Amino acid sequence: MTDSTIRWEQDADGVVVLTLDDPSSSANTMNDAYVRSMGETVERLEREKDSIRGVVLTSAKKTFFAGGNLDSLVQAGPDDRERVLTQVTEVKRQLRRLETLGKPVVAAINGAALGGGLEIALACHHRVVLDDPKLKLGFPEVTLGLLPGGGGIVRSVRLLGLTTALLELLLQGQQIRPEKALKLGLVHELAADRDELLAKARAWVLTNETAQQPYDVKGYKVPGGTPSTPSLAANLPAFPANLTKQLKGAHYPAPYAILSAAVESLQVDVDTAFVVEGRYFVDLVVGQISTNMIQAFWFDLNRVNGGASRPDVAQKFSATRVGVLGAGMMGAGIAHAFAKVGVDVVLKDVTVEAAANGKAHVAGLVGKQVSRGRMTQEKADAFLARVTPTADPADLAGCDVIVEAVFEDQALKHRVLREAEQHAAPDALLASNTSTLPITGLAEGVERRDDVVGMHFFSPVDKMPLVELIVGERTGDAALAKAYDVVRQLGKTPIVVRDSRGFFTSRVFGTLVLEGAALLAEGVAPMSIERAALQSGFPAGPLTLLDEVTLTLPLKISDEAAKAGSADDHPGLAVIRALVERGRTGKSAGRGFFDWEPEKRVWSGLAELYPPRDATADDAVPFTDAQERLLFVMAVESARCLEEQVLRSVEDANIGSIMGIGFPPLYGGVLQYVDQYPGGVAGFVARADELADRYGERFRPPAILLERAVPAGSLRAAVRA
Template sequence: MSESTIRWESDADGVVTLTLDDPSSSANTMNDAYVASMGETIDRLEAESESVRGVVLTSAKNTFFAGGNLGSLIQATPEKTDEVLAQVTLVKSQLRRLETLGVPVASAINGAALGGGLEIALAAHHRVVLDDPKVKLGFPEVTLGLLPGGGGVVRSVRLLGLTTALLELLLQGQQIRPGKALELGLVHDTAADRDELLAKARAWVLANETAQQPWDAKGYKVPGGAPSSPSLASTLPAFPANLTKQLKGAPYPAPYAILSAAVESLQVDVDTAFTVEGRYFVDLVVGQVSTNMIQALWFDLNRINGGSSRPDGVDAYAARKVGVLGAGMMGAGIAHAFATVGVDVVLKDVSTEAAEKGKAHVADLVGKQVSRGRMSQEKADAVLARIRPTGDAADLAGCDVIVEAVFEDTALKHRVLSEAEVHALPDALLASNTSTLPITGLAEGVSRPADVVGMHFFSPVDKMPLVELIVGRDTSDAALARAYDVVRQIGKTPIVVQDSRGFFTSRVFGTLVLEGAALLAEGLAPMSVERAALQAGFPAGPLTLLDEVTLTLPLKIRDEAARAGATDDHPGVAVLRALVEAGRTGKSAGKGFFDWEPEKRVWPGLTGLFPSSDAVPFRDAQERLLFAMAVETARCVEERVLNSVEDANIGSIMGIGFPPLYGGVLQYVDQYRGAAEPGVASFVARADELADAYGERFRPPAILLERAVPAGSLRAALAGASS
């Protein structure tokens, strides 16, 4: 077993310590080597059962076990259903044999145990976890369109009860810390360090000569009762409706499969329950949604965070002192992001008093973290101590990074950047948080245009994980690489796009909200517009989004584009003008498409301006929102605003709310299923239908027509262009 991923060590007391340690990887995963090694290990345990007094499971890696082999799972197709089912059944059978050995088995969880890692741990009779805030336990499978298929559903509902397992672990993919896991009963004990962890696990094994899982004990009753029990029977029917409400009607199959597997598994014996769970798992694995989500939220995301768009040959960089220009909510949010990771921040506004208001916003943010137990008061105080509010540009002395976050006005941005350039370090990175103004033009306001880069944060900064980096005409590779590193330093994901008006995210987001306004003008009722978006998978409806960004902002952007020579006349613009002329500018004013006080409701006068009709089928409404974004993204690819499929997909999901179930905006094109086979050809055919019916803005650009052939894809187009 020299190539085994599991090391076997037996001591004088007959306790066997099994150490998970894949020699080919920095993390343990459920790959073929693991399956073979676990099979051999269980065979040996059974063969040497007379000399084995108990088993301790642990790991040699920083994490306990990283989970399933996503590289294998993403390759699964409906044609491989039987193969996938056989594999997951084998994994489950091995863990079932482990928990029924007849000797005590303890897990010494020394690091994160997520997905398959937690499933392995649950197959032990006793679990001790390292009490470290970096350690997390949970089942994040639902966030990738899957369910725990190695026994996680079956064991967690039997251990914790149906309601607790669903709400605390399964349906939302929470990753919980050791204290919470102990409180729930997911683990039995915690340890301060690795030595104590192993000692506690071994001591428990020696003190419990016989052990079995609670669900294998005669007469065991699941906490909270079985689905047929009176305590659950009255509330269980509400679960599907509540789930639909939580998902806002979006077609995510995994949460419903988890709910079904959980309920059905409690109505049969445990071994049959594993079969039920396995069949639901396989249906998800071979489906398109899990393929989309794994591709985007695992492979594409990891490529970006791993530096796929970072220029080569530039040394790694870390900011030491950052100057933030503008102390509004955006500037304060940026200051909070840097101060939280230990970077000193100079927060500058027109006066110290104005800058103090920005710091007060940061105080509110860290105060909420403290009240929720996510940050100690000591750390909160340290974060605030790193932020120096000022109205004097001279205080920017020593700053190696400047981030401008003032109003969207070119002259103003020129002035504050040039002022900061004088006082900051002579090679300081000069970044602008503009969401629409071309970076090349902004760079004209400073003496070092090569050091200017767009660094577009999203609001609210403390919650939004994305930053869009924009490369101007003169931006150097060194500046882009430094910006990339700085974004990673604050724990956010950087996508890289080329300079253009609106760049990628603002430009494509504009097509979504304006299409929603156009649907309203064509007779779709306001709430039908919103439901079309929500049931397509968007996190919010376009009319709500317009109210939240204020209706005047898109109009200002369109007007500036028109002055720059743009001729686009989107029908949604007239809708926004009509509301603004009626004095309804959005949520900040308390009235837009909705009245926001005392609670959100559709403005009654809206139907007077735009009478409802049945002219637009609901499916067309949904696809118009999706296609508007997809076609515009294809234009961004054609114009070389976008250079990578990963940036497009992750940017669309994390920045502008494109539904994750499609795997991002370009993945949506590549997997679109129409009358023909899934792919670009089907997308082009449907886009032409929408263009004929609703306007030329849906007409597919040349890059799509070129790829509308068998096996053609935008992913391949971008990969070929970059190679």
């Protein structure tokens, strides 16, 4: 067992402790070395089982086991089907041999057990886990377009029951804490520390001479029954219907594959069930959607959070006292974010009453946590004590970070930033939460322009994981590094973009909603526009989004751009103006494209203003064109941002588009959409030209795409080169 990733230690009582410890990595994964090592280990256990009392499986890493080898999985294509099937079959075969050894096998789970880690643990007869609230267990594969392919579906549905396994573990990729895992029956015991963890595991081995999995015992009945059980069979049709409703018709194959594998695996014996699960797994692995999602949510996200866009400034920064200017919903949300990570916050507004209202919003968010049992009242009181409402700028003394979150008015922002600069720490970071106003212009209002940076949070702040950092003409590397560190301190993801009107996210989001309005003017029915977006994977339709942000906002942005000499003649603007002129300004007013009271309904007057065309008419917009127009208009504009160096990297574009403006995750982000389009960049360019010829020059691909339009070309590879 030379160079094994599994250490073997056997004590005088015959208890073998197997310690997962890959010497080549900081985490254990299902790489080739693990497969080889587990194969050798199982063979030795079988050879020497007469001298073995039982087995304890644990880990030397901070995590128990990190899961599958994503480096390999992301590269798998249709031609790799047999290779992937052979690999996953071998992984399952080894774990099956372990659980049928005839000796008690216990998992001593000392750290996170997600994906493959939980699959290894479920192949053990007994599971003890550290009672650490930071430790998580679960099957997050669905969030990467995959399913648990190492036996996770087969074992979890048999141990927990079909409904519980699907709803609590598999379909949404929940990551649960030890206490809940114990309640579900996923684990059997909790341990206070590592010594107790190993002691409890060893004790269970010594009190059980033999062991079988429950589902290997003759007469075992799966909790809740199998698909042939009348009560369960009656409810099965609701599962795919609910899935379709939750996914809003978007093409995410993984949840459906999980459901199919779970149901089908309960209708056959265990070993056949593993075969069923494996086939569904391979179908997903070699498909494009899993490649897209692994690339985005593992490789791109890790690169962004790992500091790829952070300037090379050695000293890491940590905020200790933050001043938030403006106590509206956004300012209060930002104050909540800082207080949540233990930072003292001065929440300033023009009056103490206004600032107190902002703190009340924070209190409401904290109160929800208390009511749901996620926070004690004592911790909630300490949380709120960190937020000080004020109207006195002198209270900003000692603040090492200032975040301005007042109305989108440059003169007002100049005034509050200048005032804060005079009272805060002499080297305080001066950040603006503006979503559209150029940072270079805002920096003109203060003396220390090198310390000014855009820090664009997304609403609601407590739920949105992204922050867009905007670099002005004078923003220094030290300020940008500080801002990056602050965002990571908040546990959020920072993307870095160059200063321009609308930056990246607001600029590209605007193309989506305006295209929705343009489709309406071309005779596409309102709900067809919404369905085109939802079935493409967007979280909401463009007309709904316009109503939610208010229809006056894109008009204001357009008017400001016109003043700056950048006129926009997008056909969607005329539609929005027509509604605003009729007093229909959006959801906040109760009426826009939709009437929002007493419930959301399409405004009947839209059909008179913009009569829907017969779908069979020669000039009707095909549904597929409507879908691609929403996707392409964002991708083309993002390519322009890359060409203009507003965007610094493909990774920032992909993560920013998914986490900030709702680009469909199934495509892996807005620029991954270009690369993965059939034919690569060349295929995308050809289709973009078709859309431009029929619907307008806004779809015309920019030079950066034309230069890379080679057969199966990759925008990502070209940009990195």
